[in-house]
Amino acid sequence: MKVALIGLGSVGRGVAEMLAKKDDLGLVLTGIADSKSAFMDPDGIDITRVLAKKKKTGSCGDQHLSAADVIKKADYDALVEVTPTNALSGEPAIGHIKAALNRKKHVVTSNKGPIALAGKELRAMAKKKGVSLRYEATVAGAIPVMHTLEHGLAGNEILALYGVLNGTCNFILTRMAAEGLTYEQALMEAREMGYAEADPTYDVQGIDAAIKLVILANTIWDNGVKLADVDRTGIDLLTPDALRLADEMGCTIRLIAEANPKKRLLRVSPRILDKNHPLVFEGTLNALTLETDMAKQITLIGRGAGSVETASAIIGDLLYIRDRYVQRA
Amino acid sequence: MKLEMKDSPGQLVAALKPISEVGGNIIAVLHQRDPDPDNHTLNVQIVLDLPKGRLDNLVALLKDQGVRIQRIGEERLLYQRSVILIGHLMHTGFSDTFDQIDSTGFAEMTELVMSMPAVNERSSSRITIKAVSRDDMEAALAILRRVSQQKSLLMIEPLEDAA
Numbered sequence: 001m002k003v004a005l006i007g008l009g010s011v012g013r014g015v016a017e018m019l020a021k022k023d024d025l026g027l028v029l030t031g032i033a034d035s036k037s038a039f040m041d042p043d044g045i046d047i048t049r050v051l052a053k054k055k056k057t058g059s060c061g062d063q064h065l066s067a068a069d070v071i072k073k074a075d076y077d078a079l080v081e082v083t084p085t086n087a088l089s090g091e092p093a094i095g096h097i098k099a100a101l102n103r104k105k106h107v108v109t110s111n112k113g114p115i116a117l118a119g120k121e122l123r124a125m126a127k128k129k130g131v132s133l134r135y136e137a138t139v140a141g142a143i144p145v146m147h148t149l150e151h152g153l154a155g156n157e158i159l160a161l162y163g164v165l166n167g168t169c170n171f172i173l174t175r176m177a178a179e180g181l182t183y184e185q186a187l188m189e190a191r192e193m194g195y196a197e198a199d200p201t202y203d204v205q206g207i208d209a210a211i212k213l214v215i216l217a218n219t220i221w222d223n224g225v226k227l228a229d230v231d232r233t234g235i236d237l238l239t240p241d242a243l244r245l246a247d248e249m250g251c252t253i254r255l256i257a258e259a260n261p262k263k264r265l266l267r268v269s270p271r272i273l274d275k276n277h278p279l280v281f282e283g284t285l286n287a288l289t290l291e292t293d294m295a296k297q298i299t300l301i302g303r304g305a306g307s308v309e310t311a312s313a314i315i316g317d318l319l320y321i322r323d324r325y326v327q328r329a
Numbered sequence: 330m331k332l333e334m335k336d337s338p339g340q341l342v343a344a345l346k347p348i349s350e351v352g353g354n355i356i357a358v359l360h361q362r363d364p365d366p367d368n369h370t371l372n373v374q375i376v377l378d379l380p381k382g383r384l385d386n387l388v389a390l391l392k393d394q395g396v397r398i399q400r401i402g403e404e405r406l407l408y409q410r411s412v413i414l415i416g417h418l419m420h421t422g423f424s425d426t427f428d429q430i431d432s433t434g435f436a437e438m439t440e441l442v443m444s445m446p447a448v449n450e451r452s453s454s455r456i457t458i459k460a461v462s463r464d465d466m467e468a469a470l471a472i473l474r475r476v477s478q479q480k481s482l483l484m485i486e487p488l489e490d491a492a
């Protein structure tokens with residue numbers, strides 16, 4: 001199956017590296033683009049060479065070509081869209097995805113913007129064109145949440161879900177609890193470790209977790225909820241004393257995203273949890289508990305971000321498409 | 330069970346005594362703080378664990394003591410929840426909130442632990458509420474949520490099973 005890759009940052013590089021390394025998957029890279037350049041080869045791109053060029057010059061290909069050229073002209077079966085998330089406009093990803101769907105190409109993305117903002121429209125468009133739109137990597141990184149919902153829990157009614165969907169916040173809370181650090185000190189540590197962005201607003205105010213919650217709710221219940229519908233409180237006002245008061249009763253505080261349509265609940269907020277609760281773990285991991293009618297409770301825990309970890313989710317989606325739609329290797 | 334008794338010294342002890350006599354175990358006693366001033370009675374809720382078949386015995390003993398039983402609810406559990414509040418609590422005071430919750434008659438604040446940070450810093454407090462039913466707990470928490478919002482406090486609640 002032929003794959004085009006738009007975006008060559010942390011995630012795009014992870015995908016490219018794994019495609020080069022795992023050449024037995026039958027996935028051939030025929031187009032690649034970053035913000036300034038692009039490159040195409042219908043017979044398969046020499047990934048190692050392109051990555052070396054990107055590292056050396058900052059551009060992966062030809063300055064006269066763009067992502068739009070690859071999407072519109074390259075020979076590919078599935079587009080991998082991994083440009084930065086824009087939670088307000090969803091662009092440039094929405095445009096990229098629509099252009100590919102219009103050409104009846106499958107799309108795989110880790111980009112939360114287009115799915116949270118235009119998921120319903122894009123899913124309908126894919127259906128109409130007879131292709132697949134998959135976005136496993138948008139929620140909880142490497143954890144196969146969507147595959148679990150779609151296959152493992154097929155036939156179950158999902159009653160509610162709650163989870164830890166932001167690794168940066170989980171790291172900060174872990175450090176505040178373990179060392180008695182202030183929020184500011186723990187945030188600085190997260191920055192030094194490369195877990196927090198220069199502008200941590202999205203993470204610490206719960207926006208990132210809320211976007212993921214919106215994606216999950218729409219995927220499971222198709223209820224059309226939006227980011228503005230999420231009742232959201234971040235972790236930036238927490239005090240070391242609050243964590244100590246929780247600790248004194250055998251508990252700690254975690255940022256929990258939860259949805260329960262029967263209770264009309266859609267919320268991201270810091271919560272008190274028993275230290276033995278399955279959603280209490282250290283560091284940057286993510287987790288999600290699904291409550292279903294037949295299986296009852298299922299909790300998935302794993303890496304919520306990272307270059308190769310996120311590539312794992314994307315490659316899982318690509319192979320699903322290959323097996324389901326594109327029988328040629 | 331909910332009891333009504335004369336608001337006079339010794340009455341409560343007299344009412345509690347038969348419980349141990351029939352082999353019961355008192356889990357919690359919740360007073361209504363302001364007794365009805367007109368008929369000089371005191372309303373008390375008692376949560377207890379009773380061996381099977383002893384309830385009739387207890388009711389008879391209580392009646393002998395002059396205690397009127399207003400309501401008996403079997404298999405009632407005692408609910409306990411702790412929440413943490415962050416904000417400028419010192420400036421805002423808390424006693425009115427306590428009173429609001431206690432005046433529901435079905436829930437009570439049983440603990441308040443407050444950290445004392447530097448002047449002008451936000452303080453953190455842990456409040457424990459006990460209630461006789463899930464609904465009563467929810468009503469008490471709703472009061473706390475409303476007060477937190479009014480006073481710009483951050484209220485951190487426990488995560489309960491969502492479904």
Ligand SMILES: NC(=O)c1ccc[n+]([C@@H]2O[C@H](COP(=O)([O-])OP(=O)(O)OC[C@H]3O[C@@H](n4cnc5c(N)ncnc54)[C@H](OP(=O)(O)O)[C@@H]3O)[C@@H](O)[C@H]2O)c1
Nearest residue numbers: 007008009010011034035067082083084085110111305306
């Ligand atoms: N990092 C993670 O662990 C993770 C996990 C789950 C989901 N995600 C999501 O995955 C996406 C990619 O994340 P990332 O960490 O890889 O981001 P990143 O490191 O910032 O990389 C973004 C890439 O997109 C390229 N790009 C920007 N605008 C473009 C445009 N108009 N056309 C073509 N390419 C463009 C950039 O080009 P230049 O190289 O030229 O700047 C860069 O290569 C984001 O939506 C993110 O939210 C990330």
